[in-house]
Amino acid sequence: MKILLYMGGGFDTYGPSRHLYHALIEDLLAKGHTIHLIESHSTGKDPDAPAEFIANSRFSYQVVNSTPVEKRAFAKRYLTGVKYCFDCIPALKAQRNQGFDVMMVQSCPWAPFAVSFAKRYVGVPTIWNIQDMFPGASIANGVMDKKWMQRIFYAFHKIAYKKADHISVISDDMKQKVIEQGVASEKITVIPDWYDDKSVREIPWEENLFVKKYNMKKDVFYVQYAGTMGFNFDYRMVLKVAEILKDEKNIVFQMIGFGSQKDLFENAAKERGLDKIVFLPLEPQEMVPHVYSACSVCLIPLPKGVIGNSVPSKAGLLMACHRVIVTSADEGSEYNKMFEREQIGIACSTDDPEGIAGGILKLRDNPDLRKVYADNAQRYGKAVYTRTVNTGLYEKLYHYVSTMH
Template sequence: MKKILFICTEGFDTPGPSNHLIGTLIEDLLEDGFQITLIQSCRQGIYDDIPDNLNDKLNFESISVNRKVINKSSFIKRYLEEGVYHFKAFLKWKKVKGVDAVFVQSCPTVMFSIILLKLFTRYPILYSIQDMWPGSAVSSGVLTNKWLALLFYKLQRITYSLSDVLTVISEDMKRKVIEQGGEEEKIHTIVNWFDDRSIHEVDWTENRFVNKYKLKRHMFYVQYAGTMGYVFDYKMVLKVAEKLKDWQDIEFHMIGEGSQKDKFRQEADKNFLDNIVFFPLEPQNMVSDVYSACSICLIPLIRGVIGNSVPSKAGLLMACKKTIVNSVDENSDYYKMFNDNGIGVSVSNRDPDSIAQAIVQLYENKEIRDVIAENGKRFGEKYYSRAENTIKFAEIFNQMIGGVE
């Protein structure tokens, strides 16, 4: 039986956009006959260490490493603490026997685990790139020191060279990795999928989120649900909400947490934008209900981030049969994909007027909205489903391991 070691910087106990991806990937690899050992962090204890779909699974073990909770504004402390985590994880995974290949989850300090793997093992390494470092931090303005950014780019280049396989989540990201020194023949594009076993449209009358907050059927809800971090363009939401504040039936729902949420809420209050309503993070089992509760979804990304990061919620929204409006770089494949395939509306993130106009057009034209949502659902099933994508990892691992049994 082929054994895969998963090294993840974040754990299932802490909410995160990659949790459902890691959980479903491990489950499908187990069903494909692999044995899995997971190394994960434990620091917030909001959720269980092991999700329900992995509880009591044969050939699966999870090893947790305790971590401290560091304020997100303390960049240096966070970086150092995360680096320490990799060494603590090393002390755990070096005792794991019979490993045939390693899956390493991306994070700013990923090079520590990859260098330790190269120094102490001969395991082939799959580096799963979800959010490019330092590219996303530079694009979002979090990392402004050019010399420090240059150092991190050089370290990332070393990380690419030491990895046997690189997986990226979009063609835009693939080009970025190649530009930054990644070898094209190593790179595989596998999009972030939705779980087609559990994610689906929930009828309004049965929707738990709708019932919990007593939402009104006649209202037009423009929703963003997810992390309100540095790549989330909350200023664009403020501009668009300001332009539409006289539309009494249009309301913006911002659901989740993140480093920018407090600033976002303060500026909304300061500008008397009562058409923006904030909601707390919902548990993972509420995903279908949350996304099904909107009229349309707005995904606002800051300029320059799209190649370094890609919204993971697109497939989820397609599965829930919702129309997506993207505020994104107009020269990206992601932008073109939605407009060219009629699966959503992409608008330049330099143009709040056009974003407001797109929202109004969808508000006034339910037929168009329904056609786009139906197109998206079919497109998602074909390209973004769990069934179509986790199998690609199994194929890659089999190629990496070769004849090992």
């Protein structure tokens, strides 16, 4: 197949889905497909395309310059994204009648422009890949609190839903959100984000570089969060749970990473005297299996409204590392139901710190139960969240959509 990928960002700048597109392109090329990539060039911090892609005769790419904007500068960032779409028109026009079987547009807030221009100027069956719902995710994390603005963007985004021939989403909860926007169920395919089963595995304690770096103790129960401490991270839940468990001598909350909420979180922990919350810097990507394998359980505290609009990408990684997740998310969500149904962890509502604290104690005091959950999680993760399975599902989706017209 000949596949055109149209990214809202670029490989030169870190983004939460960059590693996914890297793996997807790598696997599609390995299976003999031809890929052309249209992407932005903004920061120039990394190469516009990995060297191994450039060396492949079936890969080609074109960059379109864009201006880097802080994520919190919403209006400027959106307008910059729209300008990028207009600047991409010549690149899109150049791909018309080039024999592409299918095209996929990367998730972005300015999707009405990106999807419309893709259909108009390239004219091949088009998939819109949604990683984060817009404006739903911005509403859930408090960035877009004005009702009139929400109504405008919800209405405007329906253009993208209508223009796309097919839509791929990363969870069943997200599929339901798209259906609520008036999209037929058969137009939506769920393909979860993945971990790389070629490289991610549980690292034994004796070999663990993160354990050695911080001289971690085997008799301590480490409740860990590693990742971005932004608006999709409920640091207040961690404070409440740590307060409930402050007299438990062998429990330490290990908070690893950075983000817009980290300073508020760290200051609040100090003010409350919660010295069992330990803050550590984010580790490089290659250390991820070591970090996740070092924890006793992982805590993923999500604010209300996040699930369905977004999905925590670390869940599959933790399952691969044979770890149990304790999470707070919207009550009744498919995400929460998964933990109970598959017996892979403990999920509570977003307003239940007592439930989270109780779950942590239950897992600490029942190592046999923790092992059962971890075994189940590892099996479930292998079946649902692996790169091998899910890049294959994208390949099947491309074949299916290419036959639609």
